[in-house]
Amino acid sequence: MAETHEDTPKETVHKEEEEEDQSFEELGVDARLLRALIKKRIEKPTPIQRVAIPLILEGKDVVARAKTGSGKTLAYLLPLLQKLFTANSDRKKLAPNAFVLVPTRELSQQVYAEVKSLVELCRVQLKVVQLNSNMLANDLRAALAGPPDILISTPACVAKCLSCGVLQAASINASLETLVLDEADLLLSYGYENDIKALTPHVPRSCQCLLMSATSSADVDKLKKLILHNPFILTLPEVGNHKDEVIPKNVQQFWISCPASDKLLYILAVLKLGLVQKKVLIFTNTIDMSFRLKLFLEKFGIRSAVLNPELPQNSRLHILEEFNAGLFDYLIATDLSQSKEKDEVPKESIVGSRKSRKHAKIKLDSEFGVVRGIDFKNVYTVINFEMPQSVAGYVHRIGRTGRAYNSGASVSLVSTDEMDTLEEIRSFVGDDENKGTNSIAEFPLLTKNAVESLRYRAEDVAKSVTRIAVRESRAQDLRNEILNSEKLKTHFETNPKDLDLLKHDKILSKNAPPPHLRDVPEYLLDKPTKEAREMVKLARDAMGNNNRRKGSKRKLRKEGDPLKAIYATASSKRPHKARKTGGSDSLNSSDRHKHKKNKGI
């Protein structure tokens, strides 16, 4: 095991403040990787990268805890690649030199894509493979022939490789130089404990072990004991042990009180009136609800895609790719960690599919995960259409926006039944009126009048989205995706960059959406809503409709995010106590005055 040491969070704080302007070069990153980072427009290291990279380059075992979106992936990938670039090519290699183990396939794909792009940009010959436990033993064997330099996979797949003799314990022991457990706080809760235990006896003592995690938990401690000996513990002060600092500071959090039966109406108002910035990631707790929402929104001309664990893997990856590439603005993701709907797809949802007849039932993919780790690109707004059932669920959902140095917002629709959850979240994230930290403020831009103006249309359309319509659409979508999945597989093998083949935000309703529902007539909008809408539009324009654009980002950081300026007053004006019912307050004239004056927070 690598040389070890125990660092204290306090020492890390000191170091970070002192060296805030350190460049990647000063951290000791290789010239090829520096050039790759420039091409990727990554200019300066994030705090966790500043602290972790030098230690990992020195060969230390490291446990790195830093909040979601803080750049943990590059924190371990850069030194890992550098180590492989400079390794002696004559050394014995019977198995991959590095294992990167992650909890979900989506994440495995994401890390793989990141490694591949870095390796290509560096023009270095390194073989990287990504495996999953659905692969046949022969395919696993073929992929591991060589063997590759880096294996990216889930613990279950490595355990499978060991048990079916595709990977030999002795070969791992002779060759493994680096073991990374990414999203370590999740690995055990995904049920990988035995898989990890199957691997650990074969990890050589000389192997450098890295544990990356967004939160500290008993599970991380357990893994630490299982794998590492006296590692450096890096807990970023800004994330750190303080429970009130788990949400990135650049994410503004809002909530809207609304009856459960009015949620469709409220989300329609928020989206249709243009009160939030795109792209928007919407979380539901069940697959049926995601289809209900999709069908409802598409009647109003709002096209969205759904992402859930019953879809074939190729489709899921393609949906993520398309969303990240900006091909559509609204993605409805089902966070099944919050749901009882975990075990199987209901049979009726797959009736008629050729595959369904063959297999009778389709298991949901247990390696699916949309909440943790996935780097959704340029998501500005996260909407909790249904509240997560745990504080951790909330933290990880919100973490899909405000990634790295970007800003973002979250809006939670909270029904009476979910009010206790909101209170629990508030007390956990340290929503403190006096400190102004991490406040979850009432969403300031949606007025009661604006909601009521859409009620008649919304209720009418909601009635037409029946349970049967939902089930049929879900079945149809699954059938389409199963067929598409095969096409995608072959197509993307030959055209990896072609993202336009299949659109995932296609309309599922049998009847085309009525044209009169596409636009909200001016007479339905009250004055505050028109003003709020205009302000969001102005902010969007000022941000070039994309706050990640080159140039504009730098400008924004300097001058403040215009959307923050809009929200600022409302954020500081928290309701005294979470109300149990009713909509948001209207903007009064002094609020509006302040909105205009405020130059950002």
Ligand SMILES: Nc1ncnc2c1ncn2[C@@H]1O[C@H](COP(=O)(O)OP(=O)(O)OP(=O)(O)O)[C@@H](O)[C@H]1O
């Ligand atoms: N130094 C940097 N400067 C700017 N952007 C960066 C930097 N490092 C990483 N990023 C970008 O920040 C985003 C988030 O990074 P990453 O996925 O590694 O976060 P994370 O800490 O692993 O989050 P999570 O815990 O949610 O998985 C990515 O899009 C990544 O490309």
